[in-house]
Amino acid sequence: MIVQRVVLNSRPGKNGNPVAENFRVEEVSIPDDINEGQVQVRTLYLSVDPYMRCKMNEDTGSDYIAPWQLSQVVDGGGIGIIEASKHTNLNKGDFVTSFYWPWQTKAILDGNSLEKIKETVINGLENMGAAFQSMMTGGNIGKQIVCISKDISL
Structure with missing residues (x-):
């Protein structure tokens, strides 16, 4: 390679x-x-x-x-x-x-x-509430993160 x-x-x-x-x-x-x-x-x-x-x-x-x-x-x-x-x-x-x-x-x-590096990622702004609920009830491993955009170019 x-x-x-x-x-x-x-x-x-x-x-x-x-x-x-x-x-x-x-x-x-x-x-x-x-x-x-x-x-x-x-x-x-x-x-x-x-x-x-x-x-x-x-x-x-x-x-x-x-x-x-x-x-x-x-x-x-x-x-x-x-x-x-x-x-x-x-x-x-x-x-x-x-x-x-x-x-x-x-x-x-x-x-x-x-x-x-431990984190739980959920995709989409529309899933912020679900991500918050999951984090508050122990549904995440490590940091709970919501991915809003995968485009990192400037």
């Missing part, structure tokens, strides 16, 4: 300002098959955080933060939806999150490193 990913293209230097050109998007192939305990996820959201500035240099200035490597995929927090699963507690269609998520469109991840 071909995916797009973001790699560290160059280092800004210890006192340099990070610029967009420090990163590069490329296409790579990842396996179509997953092993026991793994899931294939489609990435929905990726996080950018201030601590990542340290990861851009070989010397991160910290013993517990490993540097990103040049021409290698970078990582951070992410949220995705499972497209295939060989993990006993995770199923196709589950939303999951992790603090280690490669910056790529799809990934194969160890299911044990993921947290499941």
Whole structure:
């Protein structure tokens, strides 16, 4: 399977300002098959955080933060939806999150490193009353959400 990913293209230097050109998007192939305990996820959201500035240099200035490597995929927090699963507690269609998520469109991840995101979704503004009633009587798992629009383009 071909995916797009973001790699560290160059280092800004210890006192340099990070610029967009420090990163590069490329296409790579990842396996179509997953092993026991793994899931294939489609990435929905990726996080950018201030601590990542340290990861851009070989010397991160910290013993517990490993540097990103040049021409290698970078990582951070992410949220995705499972497209295939060989993990006993995770199923196709589950939303999951992790603090280690490669910056790529799809990934194969160890299911044990993921947290499941629990919510109950009902579609349509006309179902707000039913959703409220369900939430008040314990009919939801996790947060009760009503999807009003699936179009997220601006």
